Amino acid sequence: MAETLLALRHVLVRHGESTVLEIAMLDLQEGEILGIIGPNGAGKSTLLRVMGLLQQPTTGKVYFDGVEANRQNSLRLRRCMASVFQEPLLINASVFDNAALGLRLRGLRADAIDRQLLPWLERLGIADLASRPARSLSGGEAQRTSLARAFAFHPRLLLLDEPFSALDPPTRETLLLDLQTILRETGVAAVLVTHDRDEAIMLARRIGVLKAGRMLQLDSSREVFLRPASEAVAEIVGIENRIAGVVQSAAQEVATVRFNGGATQVSGSFEPGTRVILCIRPEDISVTRPDERHRSCAKKACLQAKIARVSQATIHDRLVLKCGDVVLVSFVDRASCHQLGLAEGDEVTACFSPQAVHVIKSQGFDSIR
Amino acid sequence: MELIGQGVVKAIELLLSGDIEVWTITGLSLRISGAATLISLLLGIPLGIALAMLRFPGRPLAVASINTGMGLPPVVVGLFVSIFLWRSGPLGFLELIYTPSAMIIAQVIIAFPIVAGLTMASFQNLNPHLGLQLLGVGASRIQLLWLLCKEARLPLLAAVMAGFGGVISEVGASMMVGGNIRGQTRVLTTATVLETGKGNFDVAIALSLILLILSFALNFMLTHIQQREQIRWPKLS
Numbered sequence: 001m002a003e004t005l006l007a008l009r010h011v012l013v014r015h016g017e018s019t020v021l022e023i024a025m026l027d028l029q030e031g032e033i034l035g036i037i038g039p040n041g042a043g044k045s046t047l048l049r050v051m052g053l054l055q056q057p058t059t060g061k062v063y064f065d066g067v068e069a070n071r072q073n074s075l076r077l078r079r080c081m082a083s084v085f086q087e088p089l090l091i092n093a094s095v096f097d098n099a100a101l102g103l104r105l106r107g108l109r110a111d112a113i114d115r116q117l118l119p120w121l122e123r124l125g126i127a128d129l130a131s132r133p134a135r136s137l138s139g140g141e142a143q144r145t146s147l148a149r150a151f152a153f154h155p156r157l158l159l160l161d162e163p164f165s166a167l168d169p170p171t172r173e174t175l176l177l178d179l180q181t182i183l184r185e186t187g188v189a190a191v192l193v194t195h196d197r198d199e200a201i202m203l204a205r206r207i208g209v210l211k212a213g214r215m216l217q218l219d220s221s222r223e224v225f226l227r228p229a230s231e232a233v234a235e236i237v238g239i240e241n242r243i244a245g246v247v248q249s250a251a252q253e254v255a256t257v258r259f260n261g262g263a264t265q266v267s268g269s270f271e272p273g274t275r276v277i278l279c280i281r282p283e284d285i286s287v288t289r290p291d292e293r294h295r296s297c298a299k300k301a302c303l304q305a306k307i308a309r310v311s312q313a314t315i316h317d318r319l320v321l322k323c324g325d326v327v328l329v330s331f332v333d334r335a336s337c338h339q340l341g342l343a344e345g346d347e348v349t350a351c352f353s354p355q356a357v358h359v360i361k362s363q364g365f366d367s368i369r
Numbered sequence: 370m371e372l373i374g375q376g377v378v379k380a381i382e383l384l385l386s387g388d389i390e391v392w393t394i395t396g397l398s399l400r401i402s403g404a405a406t407l408i409s410l411l412l413g414i415p416l417g418i419a420l421a422m423l424r425f426p427g428r429p430l431a432v433a434s435i436n437t438g439m440g441l442p443p444v445v446v447g448l449f450v451s452i453f454l455w456r457s458g459p460l461g462f463l464e465l466i467y468t469p470s471a472m473i474i475a476q477v478i479i480a481f482p483i484v485a486g487l488t489m490a491s492f493q494n495l496n497p498h499l500g501l502q503l504l505g506v507g508a509s510r511i512q513l514l515w516l517l518c519k520e521a522r523l524p525l526l527a528a529v530m531a532g533f534g535g536v537i538s539e540v541g542a543s544m545m546v547g548g549n550i551r552g553q554t555r556v557l558t559t560a561t562v563l564e565t566g567k568g569n570f571d572v573a574i575a576l577s578l579i580l581l582i583l584s585f586a587l588n589f590m591l592t593h594i595q596q597r598e599q600i601r602w603p604k605l606s
Contacts, residue, residue: 049501075507081505082506084505089502101506105506105507105509105512106507146502150506153506
């Protein structure tokens with residue numbers, strides 16, 4: 001069992017009357033990579049600042065390595081961590097001087113700085129830029145410099161605040177891969193705040209979903225993405241189809257859920273009459289021409305639908321389907337979309353298999369009844 | 370025109386001959402304005418930083434006062450410093466009126482709002498997230514201030530130039546609180562006023578030339594540093 005590196009207890013951050021962040025308990029293990037996802041304004045950056053001892057919570061405690069952070073020890077504890085931000089702000093000096101900043105601030109001598117820093121410049125691919133003025137760098141180069149600045153002093157915890165969101169896609173992908181490799185090799189603990197789900201899945205094992213300052217779910221990335229705990233989490237992790245329904249009948253571990261315009265079987269035990277929300281990922285909804293009979297879809301739920309909108313993207317075309325009152329979103333890969341000749345206004349059949357459905361008990365059910 | 374021509378020739382003669390009085394006046398000017406600038410920097414830079422970075426009740430009033438102070442008429446400063454230092458005035462017991470110290474006090478009052486105002490502006494121009502990022506890689510509070518000062522060094526140099534330029538060329542306050550006493554409080558500007566009044570244009574021109582050369586040399590030096598570090602704009606065709 002790994003040691004707890006960072007712990008938050010009853011942390012509350014208020015700005016005037018409004019609560020920006022409220023975290024009862026959060027533990028980060030040594031060497032663990034935690035992803036924090038959530039919409040803009042969810043309090044992600046505030047959480048990261050509190051963790052990095054850059055902002056004092058209104059109330060609550062932050063422990064690093066078992067030590068409670070306070071005024072006296074905050075600099076010492078802060079120096080065990082490194083923060084990297086979305087916009088890498090570099091001082092008006094050379095790349096080398098910028099990358100060496102953390103080491104200089106810790107009072108290292110020039111020869112020790114060279115020894116410690118040069119491998120990082122090499123590794124991040126900015127060694128030949130060392131003498132360039134930082135102001136002349138591209139976004140990706142600047143972010144690499146700021147990563148070198150962070151890694152050079154061997155922090156025990158790396159706090160990454162949307163480090164890739166300002167970069168163009170190819171630059172972002174290479175840097176993301178580089179960072180993944182470096183994190184694996186160094187085994188440094190990290191917290192990655194992002195609104196990009198793919199980044200979070202790629203780097204983090206455990207993911208926290210933050211909204212309006214509260215942690216809605218904190219679990220393995222598999223759980224969070226496949227079995228969101230609430231509709232809000234489902235929305236944040238990209239499950240666009242959330243259909244309200246009522247459990248009609250239930251037998252052993254299989255229930256039939258009726259919704260406006262159809263019914264489907266789902267796995268799990270529920271009381272009949274329970275209001276639920278069916279979560280289905282857009283990629284799990286297949287679209288066919290209505291005349292095509294499905295041999296293999298005896299168990300699938302199929303709905304007659306009309307294509308309301310087709311938006312093209314690089315990999316998938318995104319179809320918005322109207323099935324009576326229910327609106328479904330389906331990702332169909334471009335080739336099949338072209339093959340089927342799907343266009344706005346077409347009548348189609350939308351199907352999904354029961355295995356693709358994740359069921360959430362609807363909140364506020366008791367009050368409705 | 371002949372007057373100017375003769376004046377300039379005479380002035381150069383005077384300068385080259387190493388006239389003791391001219392050099393005494395120049396030295397005194399530099400010492401008084403230099404000291405006043407130095408004190409203004411010591412007061413104005415921390416005040417400017419505080420106004421830029423801290424939020425406290427009364428801050429808007431303080432900022433407005435500093436901005437007003439940046440354009441304070443030297444004569445008004447001279448008047449009030451005189452009243453305070455007057456033998457029967459509140460600070461008369463210090464016996465500072467008509468001394469170089471009185472002139473330094475007046476010049477500090479003129480220069481320090483300029484330094485504070487420009488320092489404030491230069492710190493406000495820094496990206497507010499820069500401080501957070503520097504703390505995020507392990508800067509202590511003191512290191513943070515030092516790094517931010519280094520980041521703002523170019524506009525801070527402008528503050529130094531403006532402060533010194535303001536006091537070395539100022540005449541009203543120096544005349545009123547210094548009294549233009551020969552060998553004690555006579556500086557380049559007050560001497561120029563006196564010599565012009567007497568019709569000694571050659572001497573006045575010589576003194577003015579020195580003043581111009583001093584200002585130019587200092588500004589040239591600082592501008593050189595400033596321009597060396599400027600980012601180069603691409604050529605626009």
